[in-house]
Amino acid sequence: TLDKTEQTNNSNAHPKLILTAQGVKDIRAQLGTIPIFDKTLATVKEEVDAEIASGIHMPIPKDYSGGYSHDRHKRNFVVLQKAGVLYQILDDEKYAKYVKDMLMQYEAMYKTLPVHPKTRSYARGKLFWQCLNDSNWLAYVSQAYDCIYNYLSEDERQQLETNLFRPFADYISVENPQFYNRVHNHSTWGNAAVGMIGLVMDDDELVQRALYGIKDANLDANAKDNDGGFINKDGKAGFLANLEEPFSPDGYYTEGPYYQRYAMYPFLIFGEALQNVKPELEIFKYKDSVLLKSVNALLQLSDAKGNFFPLNDGQKGMSTKTNALVSAVDITYHFGNQDAGLLSVAKAQDKVMLDDTGLSVALGLKENKEEPFSKTSINLSDGSDGDEGGVAILRAKNEDLTLVFKYAAQGLSHGHYDKLSFSLYDKTDEVLQDYGLARYVNIEQKGGGNYLKENKTWAKQTIAHNTLTINETSHFNGKYDVGSQHHSVLHYFSSEDETIQVVSAKEDNAYPGSELLRTMALIYDEDLGKPFILDIMKVNSITKNQYDLPFYYFGQVLSTNFEYETPKTLNVLGSKNGFQHVYLEAKSKKLSNNGQFSWMHQNKFYSLTTITNPNDELLFTRIGANDPDFNLRRDPAIQLRRKNTDNTVFVSVIESHGNYSPVTELATNSRSEIKELKVLLDTEDYTAITIATVNDKTKIFITANTNASKKVKHAVEINGTSYNWTGTHYYK
Amino acid sequence: TLDKTEQTNNSNAHPKLILTAQGVKDIRAQLGTIPIFDKTLATVKEEVDAEIASGIHMPIPKDYSGGYSHDRHKRNFVVLQKAGVLYQILDDEKYAKYVKDMLMQYEAMYKTLPVHPKTRSYARGKLFWQCLNDSNWLAYVSQAYDCIYNYLSEDERQQLETNLFRPFADYISVENPQFYNRVHNHSTWGNAAVGMIGLVMDDDELVQRALYGIKDANLDANAKDNDGGFINKDGKAGFLANLEEPFSPDGYYTEGPYYQRYAMYPFLIFGEALQNVKPELEIFKYKDSVLLKSVNALLQLSDAKGNFFPLNDGQKGMSTKTNALVSAVDITYHFGNQDAGLLSVAKAQDKVMLDDTGLSVALGLKENKEEPFSKTSINLSDGSDGDEGGVAILRAKNEDLTLVFKYAAQGLSHGHYDKLSFSLYDKTDEVLQDYGLARYVNIEQKGGGNYLKENKTWAKQTIAHNTLTINETSHFNGKYDVGSQHHSVLHYFSSEDETIQVVSAKEDNAYPGSELLRTMALIYDEDLGKPFILDIMKVNSITKNQYDLPFYYFGQVLSTNFEYETPKTLNVLGSKNGFQHVYLEAKSKKLSNNGQFSWMHQNKFYSLTTITNPNDELLFTRIGANDPDFNLRRDPAIQLRRKNTDNTVFVSVIESHGNYSPVTELATNSRSEIKELKVLLDTEDYTAITIATVNDKTKIFITANTNASKKVKHAVEINGTSYNWTGTHYYK
Numbered sequence A, B: 001t002l003d004k005t006e007q008t009n010n011s012n013a014h015p016k017l018i019l020t021a022q023g024v025k026d027i028r029a030q031l032g033t034i035p036i037f038d039k040t041l042a043t044v045k046e047e048v049d050a051e052i053a054s055g056i057h058m059p060i061p062k063d064y065s066g067g068y069s070h071d072r073h074k075r076n077f078v079v080l081q082k083a084g085v086l087y088q089i090l091d092d093e094k095y096a097k098y099v100k101d102m103l104m105q106y107e108a109m110y111k112t113l114p115v116h117p118k119t120r121s122y123a124r125g126k127l128f129w130q131c132l133n134d135s136n137w138l139a140y141v142s143q144a145y146d147c148i149y150n151y152l153s154e155d156e157r158q159q160l161e162t163n164l165f166r167p168f169a170d171y172i173s174v175e176n177p178q179f180y181n182r183v184h185n186h187s188t189w190g191n192a193a194v195g196m197i198g199l200v201m202d203d204d205e206l207v208q209r210a211l212y213g214i215k216d217a218n219l220d221a222n223a224k225d226n227d228g229g230f231i232n233k234d235g236k237a238g239f240l241a242n243l244e245e246p247f248s249p250d251g252y253y254t255e256g257p258y259y260q261r262y263a264m265y266p267f268l269i270f271g272e273a274l275q276n277v278k279p280e281l282e283i284f285k286y287k288d289s290v291l292l293k294s295v296n297a298l299l300q301l302s303d304a305k306g307n308f309f310p311l312n313d314g315q316k317g318m319s320t321k322t323n324a325l326v327s328a329v330d331i332t333y334h335f336g337n338q339d340a341g342l343l344s345v346a347k348a349q350d351k352v353m354l355d356d357t358g359l360s361v362a363l364g365l366k367e368n369k370e371e372p373f374s375k376t377s378i379n380l381s382d383g384s385d386g387d388e389g390g391v392a393i394l395r396a397k398n399e400d401l402t403l404v405f406k407y408a409a410q411g412l413s414h415g416h417y418d419k420l421s422f423s424l425y426d427k428t429d430e431v432l433q434d435y436g437l438a439r440y441v442n443i444e445q446k447g448g449g450n451y452l453k454e455n456k457t458w459a460k461q462t463i464a465h466n467t468l469t470i471n472e473t474s475h476f477n478g479k480y481d482v483g484s485q486h487h488s489v490l491h492y493f494s495s496e497d498e499t500i501q502v503v504s505a506k507e508d509n510a511y512p513g514s515e516l517l518r519t520m521a522l523i524y525d526e527d528l529g530k531p532f533i534l535d536i537m538k539v540n541s542i543t544k545n546q547y548d549l550p551f552y553y554f555g556q557v558l559s560t561n562f563e564y565e566t567p568k569t570l571n572v573l574g575s576k577n578g579f580q581h582v583y584l585e586a587k588s589k590k591l592s593n594n595g596q597f598s599w600m601h602q603n604k605f606y607s608l609t610t611i612t613n614p615n616d617e618l619l620f621t622r623i624g625a626n627d628p629d630f631n632l633r634r635d636p637a638i639q640l641r642r643k644n645t646d647n648t649v650f651v652s653v654i655e656s657h658g659n660y661s662p663v664t665e666l667a668t669n670s671r672s673e674i675k676e677l678k679v680l681l682d683t684e685d686y687t688a689i690t691i692a693t694v695n696d697k698t699k700i701f702i703t704a705n706t707n708a709s710k711k712v713k714h715a716v717e718i719n720g721t722s723y724n725w726t727g728t729h730y731y732k
Ligand SMILES: [Ca+2]
Pocket: A383, A384, A385, A386, A387, A388
């Protein structure tokens, strides 16, 4: 028989899935000279050795996530994959034996294992409460199996494949088509798991099922999953459909970065497996290299600390350091064009994949090829054809200020009713937050770690976002079926001029009869000092409405230029659509032409200046009403309310203008630079705003509301002065 | 004439006050070879050069702190001192000329300067709104004058002394005895300022006035200052009285670390000046070296990040990195016994004094002599004789858990009504907070940066602290005159055994008719895992009362072992004594024998387990009611309420038991280790508690309530078992 490392040209050689026989050869040759790889290997070895020493634990499945049986089986598949890798790289049979022994115990248990006893999922697994986690298991364990394939006898392989792997793959696919046969991140995991075990077993039926879905599945087009998402409206299924549909041509994943991060592992690991075993598919070139583009998009969708923007159902704190991004970065570096910027991300991750791709990265770092990863202003289209809105990111001064503007499609079942909403970051903090989700992932005390009811009643609602709510109802009346049919539309995006970068988008469907056009500019003008945001929300409506425009800040009220009254007891702001979760802490008494509000957070000073009418109200609100389990954070907002109005425009400036040291006790630039904002002109075609500063500088910004051509010439006369320019907007 | 650096043996040589002629010689010899000194010097030079380039700014005084004239004159005295030093060290006349020019402008202005126009202070200054800031000015400027003394002509010196320094010193002393002639940190600044200019001018009248106060001042013994503190009850005054009175023999400063930090500079800089010019006084040996001891005490009064515990009116975030601690550490190192631990504090400060003491530190660091500064469990007595209560700090596992227990005297006018209160820290965060003060120092938008009315109505009140409030009134009925007559009394302190460290103290005066004995143990027992706190608050009262015992945590409610109800609208908890500032967010429905509450903050898991009676209530409260200017933080508490009870005991365990990673989404040890707490025995003489863990381990703790001798033998029989031990407490 051939030594397993000499079987590189044999397509039935193992390992072949992620590690390859040639890769193993190369890695062994470099071991001890590739620091980041060596360090990762040492950590993994220590971890696996400790697990081997503690013995095999094989509890009967019974818990939700956070419970012992769940966590133990999750740990098992992670350790199995690592032990398989260690067997290959270190050529030490103790690892192969450990993998074999545990797989045999799984085989013994799985044969007679009933469906998991917990009933909450629309697709219950066997090892776990949902097929999703069973799929995670199989995607990892197929790698372990591949690594010890040649260590096992033919009979042992047959035993495992017949009693464990094949039934396992069938259970999560043909026995659960409502899970497997759809376009959804759950299905991507299912497809990858089935495909990977199929590639290892050389079972083409499974591989075809992975790529193209179950051919004859009959699913109710109107059925919904636990999150309220349609299970399969249009019959699309399989890995290629999952690659086709949720990614835009720019690599934006319609559920947002938190779910994209989660999905990256099966997309890229199965991509790597297909590239290794079926290179003729050219999976990384599929859809104009969308898999590789998606990794760049995802890295761009993070703040200066590398934390992903919590769009839709995103949990805050998830970052580019997550393991799924280690594989994404290494695979993109290896199978893409060795972008030196990725090496600095890998360096920050401080670990690599223990495979051919990690070796490439380790060699790149060893040769000091890394460059800083370039975080830029970027417009990411949404929709499989890139024509369903998008997410724009404007950045100034090396991430000193970052605006995230969302004008995307619904984002499947994890989408929020947040058309034209935005969030704002400075170098170290959220300035105006996106609330994120109402869930404590894997913290069992909080609803088993699952979505809490407040995710629907609060986090998804429009009022939970920095965008316009009309008549205390959410966009599309909070109806997923309706929201799923629409998306906002880009008006223009302009990031060429560092002095003023602008994004403008329209939303005509969220509120039938009302048209919203929001234009947001990130202005970094040496005349004015620090970068700031100009926000213009223009509304046309056929009815008179109540408008609410909140800004979710953090920290302590510092000062206002208006008087306000505080109630004796705190009452809720409304009765439904999220308003029932908000307390009214104070209300402005009388506003002049500009309302100015300054606050302080983490020793920094911020201000919002907004144009106000005499009948407008500025509300100080705080989240937390009707929250019987303390599931919500008690975060505040300042909220502009305008009643009984049809056509109108909301104009605001948001500044991060100073800081405070509690050690020196010195306050620097603690006051706003803005003296006054004025609407100079507001017509169907143009909106013109003047920004006057306390240093008596005045700037004018004019945006073209109807013609977004970059080439058209505009001529506008305002109060006897002519303004002439070419393109979407004017600033001087 | 002699070269100025050769006049070392001439007591009239200059500089002599802080820098000495010999020191200048030594520094010049070492320049370029002493990294931390060289770096500090370069920073200071850059700063002063920029100021010189920007010209001299001499606004007419008009603002409160935070306003331009205030900030500019504050900046001026800082820069003058530094420019003087640069002249000496760099021997560059441009610095001397700059100092001279600015001093001459001050001389021109001061001659005719009226009292400062702002009227809020009980002792208005001339350059600033209060004499305190004028004193700061003189303490710094006397150093600048000393540095350029020999650069000036006799006539110039006479002009400055006659028109500026002498009248300035007289104004802040004899013309404002209510400021100068008392025991208070304000007066310490005044004394130091007058003494330092006296030493430079060789004016013994001023030096005597500094050391011993104004001899014939006639002050109303019942007059109070802006903070409500008595101005001078007992006629004590002068620097030595200020050194005698507020420092305990352990070096604890009765106002607490925040004010001690502020006071350190005048204490130590004038100490250094006296040591240099009048070494025969042996000021650093005064009162058993209390000045040097106070620096160690202050360093111990900080959390693992070096932030001072915000006892009394302390602003959070002030830390051992503040400039006043740079001088304190350098002076203590130089004039003390060159403690290598201080070098590591200096290294973290990353700068040194530009004088003889900074040179010593720089040489110590250059020679790699530094060792880690030892943060220990320590009991610091309060009161000039050390017999007026104190502050105990218990630390476990290299600051993994730090308990701060306050059983001190009133703490002068900045004291809070917080007898037997505590705060708890882990390595990176506050676990159970001391609220601190209601003030935003130097942030003019918030009441000019001064104390806010909520400091009195909230921050000082008992309910704002983690201690017992009886019948919704504060200790001593919130009366300063009464509180000032009393202090708590140490029962025992035991930190020898790392497994269990205990502090116990009594308070019999805060509530006439009620006796409080609080015993707090920091238990770090390998059998039980992580360190935790056992808290036993025993009350005897002649009346039936309502008791409220809050625990001010941070973050998100995770779980409870009891049901609770949340109201539709939020109402205040009470009408006065701080209760009017608290909202009731939820109330327990029915409690069993233990109430358990878990929360999550900064990705860490915490639990409170407390013994409850069926009629007890656990209240979820939040600060922020009746706060019309948003001056208070919206921080939560869990509050145990027991009604209609005379003698009772409150027993709780507080744990920091786990953590969460938002990147791996894994929760580790998210649940409390405590299964049940029980009172086994509670008599006049003994309280015995059992702690049972979820791992079925049970420990017993018995504290002697009446006999605190470390030598006495105890024998107690409980439920047929005999417990025998020697000393204050038993634990097994
Ligand atoms: Ca499409």
